[in-house]
Amino acid sequence: MAILPLSLSHSLTSALSATSSGTGRPVARLLHPRVPSRPTVICLTAPPKVPLPIASPASLGDDPSKWDPAECDALLRGGEQVASVLQEMLKLMEDMEMDGSFESLAVELVAQGVIGKRVDEMESGFLMALDYMIQLAEKDSDNERKSLLEVVKQTVLDHLTKKCPPHVQVVGLLCQTEKKDSRHELLRRVAAGGGVFKNDKGLKCQIPGANLNDIANQADDLLELMESRPTIPDRKLLARLVIVREEARNMMGGGLLDERNDRGFTTLPEAEVNFLSKLVALKPGKALERMIKDVMQGKAEGADNIENANAGPDSKLDHLTGISGRGSVTGLKPRPVRPGMFLETVSKVLGGIYANNISGITAQHLEWVHQTTLKILQEMAF
Incomplete structure (x- = not known):
């Protein structure tokens, strides 16, 4: 039997040691010694609320007392599977003959084989556990362990992607194309x-082959899901999805009045309309571009309302908002300005202008806002 290269064997062993302990559950080290044991016990004893989707691991944060019981349970069950996958990979690679130049290729091949057999049986917390273990490897400055875990994660994502409809696969590819x-x-x-x-x-x-309208709608659905939340954890991904949606729509060739782009709005969102009103009152230039950039990056009117994130959607306004100190038309607290919804609002206003044949300075101004916003999002996305 061939001897596994020392560095690779050490990486696998380190990854396993991060997910196992001498006694108890194999993933105990995921929560210990990094965090106090008392909150961990509380998480383990609390019943889970809802299953978590396997394709969207949540960010747990550093304070275990704030972890959701369902997330803790999913993390533990997913961690057990991660440990099992790594153990099987280690067992297979111990029987392989290779030199240092083929180590990375061997890891990828073994990961493909092991994960390919298990991808349909994976727990909802598998990717969550992998993400948490990668974070631990970063904190420990263990690049080899981190690299190994990232190979496993990418292999899982590749297998899951192949099971998605063609237009979903294309959205993923576009988000990775700079x-x-x-x-x-x-x-x-x-x-x-x-x-x-x-x-x-x-x-x-x-x-794969796919319909451009399906691609645009898929990106739009993901945008709506992300932007409807009180906070946006990944603005880079959000910017990429906006770009994918806009470029797919643009390639369809129907223009602003294309009925395929109609999301069925009867009224435009208040926060975006207020911000757009401010923009059209100013002359295009660096100052205006800076205003747009700040909002797209989550500042000023685009800042997440963290202190009121747990408040209901019917919470009353604490102060007047809008143009010239006017209050909200609805009397309800508007959401922050979101990139996807903002561009949607600009497009709707432009479409109304062109439909009534009243193009002029305002239309040119809005076109400039639209193009400038896309340029800013491109810089944010990649």
Whole structure:
């Protein structure tokens, strides 16, 4: 039997030691010694509320007393599976002959084989546990363990992606494509029925055929889900989804009045309308661009209302908002300005202007706002 290279064996063993202890559950080290034991016991004894989706691991934070019982339970069950996967990988690699130059390739091949058999049986907390273990590896400055766990995570995501509908797969590919020209080429290939695509890094991949409208709607659904929350944890992902939606819609060629882009709004969102009113009152330039950039980055009118995140949607306004000190029309607290909804509002207003043939300075101003916002989001996204 061949001897596993020392560095690779150490990485696997370290990863396993981060998910196991001498007694008790294999994932006890996920919660100990990093956090106090008392909150951990509380989490374990509390009944879970709802199952968590496997494709969207939650961020637990550093304070275990604030962890949701369902998240704790999912983390433990997912951690047990992570430990089992790593143990099987270690067992397989002990029987392999290889030198140092093939270590990374061997890890990827073994991960593909082990995870391929288990992907349909994975717990909802598998990715959550992996993310938590990667964070621990970063804190320990253990790059080898972190690299190994990231290979496992990427392999799981690849397998899950293959099970998604074609338009969902394409949205994922577009979010990973940095160059605008490459995204446009990818969209053209997809609309033409799919095929082989060479990405920004020079790697070739097989892409499915999909409908551009389905791609735009999928990105829009994800945007609506993210922007409806009190806080946005990942603005980079949000910016990428906005870009994907806008570029897919633009490639459909229907323009602003295309009925396929209609989300069924009867009234425009108050926060976005208020902010847009401020923008059209100012001359286009650096100052206006800075205002838009601040809001897109979650500042000023776009800042998450953290102190009132737990308040209900019917909470009354504490102070007047709007233009020139006017209060809210509805009397309810408006949400912060969100990038996706803001561009949607700009497009709707522009569509109304063009539909009534009253284009002029205002239309040119709004076009400038639209293009400037997309440029800012492109800078944020990649």
